[in-house]
Amino acid sequence: MEIITRFAPSPTGYIHIGNVRSAIYPYLVARQSNGKMILRIEDTDRARFVDGATELIEDTLEWLGINWDEGPIVGGQNGPYFQSERQEIYHKWAKKLIESGRAYADPTTPEEIEAYRKECTEKKIPFLYRNFRPKNTPEWKPGIPLRFKSEPKEYAWHDEVMGDMHSGPEVLDDIILIKKDGYPTYNFAHIVDDAEMGVTHVMRGVEYLSSTPNYLAIYEALNLKRPKLVSLPHILAPQGNKKLGKRDGAKSVTEYRDDGILAEAMMNYLASLGWNDGTEQEIYTKEELIRKFSLDRIQTSGARYDETKLLWLNGQWIRKIFTEQGAEALYARTENFWPESAKSYSDEYKIKVLSIIYDRLKTLSDLRNMTNYFFEDPRIDLDMIINNKFLKKISESEIESLLKQTIAKLTDIEKWDEDDLQNALNELLLETGKKPAELFSLIRIAISFAPFSPALNLTLNVLGKETSLARLNSVARSI
Numbered sequence: 293m294e295i296i297t298r299f300a301p302s303p304t305g306y307i308h309i310g311n312v313r314s315a316i317y318p319y320l321v322a323r324q325s326n327g328k329m330i331l332r333i334e335d336t337d338r339a340r341f342v343d344g345a346t347e348l349i350e351d352t353l354e355w356l357g358i359n360w361d362e363g364p365i366v367g368g369q370n371g372p373y374f375q376s377e378r379q380e381i382y383h384k385w386a387k388k389l390i391e392s393g394r395a396y397a398d399p400t401t402p403e404e405i406e407a408y409r410k411e412c413t414e415k416k417i418p419f420l421y422r423n424f425r426p427k428n429t430p431e432w433k434p435g436i437p438l439r440f441k442s443e444p445k446e447y448a449w450h451d452e453v454m455g456d457m458h459s460g461p462e463v464l465d466d467i468i469l470i471k472k473d474g475y476p477t478y479n480f481a482h483i484v485d486d487a488e489m490g491v492t493h494v495m496r497g498v499e500y501l502s503s504t505p506n507y508l509a510i511y512e513a514l515n516l517k518r519p520k521l522v523s524l525p526h527i528l529a530p531q532g533n534k535k536l537g538k539r540d541g542a543k544s545v546t547e548y549r550d551d552g553i554l555a556e557a558m559m560n561y562l563a564s565l566g567w568n569d570g571t572e573q574e575i576y577t578k579e580e581l582i583r584k585f586s587l588d589r590i591q592t593s594g595a596r597y598d599e600t601k602l603l604w605l606n607g608q609w610i611r612k613i614f615t616e617q618g619a620e621a622l623y624a625r626t627e628n629f630w631p632e633s634a635k636s637y638s639d640e641y642k643i644k645v646l647s648i649i650y651d652r653l654k655t656l657s658d659l660r661n662m663t664n665y666f667f668e669d670p671r672i673d674l675d676m677i678i679n680n681k682f683l684k685k686i687s688e689s690e691i692e693s694l695l696k697q698t699i700a701k702l703t704d705i706e707k708w709d710e711d712d713l714q715n716a717l718n719e720l721l722l723e724t725g726k727k728p729a730e731l732f733s734l735i736r737i738a739i740s741f742a743p744f745s746p747a748l749n750l751t752l753n754v755l756g757k758e759t760s761l762a763r764l765n766s767v768a769r770s771i
């Protein structure tokens with residue numbers, strides 16, 4: 293049987309990092325079995341609809357490398373893929389339930405419902421709508437909510453993550469299927485859509501687990517085969533005490549992209565948040581995830597969001613792309629992350645800069661504050677050198693003579709390549725009797741004013757002889 297999964301987001305804003313795993317896992321399951329992945333936009337809650345949110349969802353998925361076989365943009369035989377355009381389909385299925393006596397139009401007013409609720413609170417009994425079901429119900433027409441007619445019974449089912457589940461009659465109720473505005477509720481629409489679209493694996497957040505018995509009752513009333521149910525545990529705030537929310541620093545996926553996180557790292561991080569293949573492996577390509585992912589290794593408890601881990605993985609991915617695909621492949625990802633001053637420089641020069649700095653980057657946006665001195669003169673003078681905390685131990689007169697010796701030595705270099713530069717620097721160490729931590733810090737600070745930089749010979753090499761000497765001379769002249 294072909295495996296068909298789906299991601300069914302509601303277009304209520306951007307895709308939050310805590311939600312996007314509900315797209316990644318169905319994608320992996322569909323791809324590993326040569327099945328199908330559907331994207332369905334659940335936009336029937338018109339009050340929460342946000343303009344542009346669908347496009348943001350599509351962009352996010354595309355960036356992550358998650359493609360879908362049916363859905364917006366690509367179409368498919370089971371469309372439309374926006375729930376708001378599927379009214380007739382829901383009404384057709386609603387009528388089946390009315391005909392079999394399992395749904396009724398409910399004329400009860402919100403005030404009456406409130407009064408029933410209050411009555412239960414006062415009597416300290418649970419409020420179950422089915423105990424207040426109206427005796428006479430009108431014919432169903434738009435403007436009147438349609439409710440499911442529940443039957444108190446027990447259910448047993450298997451959740452692919454949570455295991456064998458069981459529920460009693462007290463959780464079953466007359467839930468609303470179609471609202472007053474004619475739009476279906478999530479509870480009804482997703483069942484109809486999953487059935488019409490042939491979805492075999494319903495993978496979604498664990499928050500839907502408590503409503504599952506009501507869904508099972510609807511499957512049964514409609515004579516539908518239950519799909520496999522897969523409840524994905526929550527992603528928790530770093531403290532582990534609650535579901536990850538905006539206030540815990542959870543950003544939208546596109547914000548991470550704009551901050552210089554690579555799609556590969558994001559996919560890798562989120563897929564392994566609450567799942568592992570039983571080994572110590574931490575870096576997974578998408579292809580490996582597709583091969584190795586399995587539902588039975590999803591953990592049942594929530595997984596803590598850990599930004600430090602994400603940044604670490606991102607650094608690993610930056611190195612991986614550089615070493616496996618080459619400097620140009622990594623450079624192609626960096627367009628939006630260079631400092632303003634880099635604009636007028638050639639790609640060739642920026643690739644050189646990237647090649648000596650990539651292994652220090654955690655995010656691509658680190659380029660913005662770690663590479664300025666390759667593109668603009670940091671205009672360093674003696675005061676800046678004397679007051680520098682790394683150079684406190686060197687006296688002013690010593691700084692002067694060290695700079696002069698350095699200038700003389702470097703001026704004599706002919707080839708200005710990495711090796712000649714390293715030789716010259718080694719000779720300087722011998723001649724001055726200084727430790728690298730002192731002499732090299734002085735030179736580094738005089739040419740870059742950066743607290744850290746790539747190896748000195750590499751930095752000098754990329755800056756070029758003219759620029760390097762001009763900077764050293766300008767500091768020496770200020771003495």
Ligand code: GLU
Pocket residue numbers: 299300301302334478482495496497
């Ligand atoms: N539209 C629901 C949500 O965004 C989808 C739940 C599901 O995947 O069925 O939470």
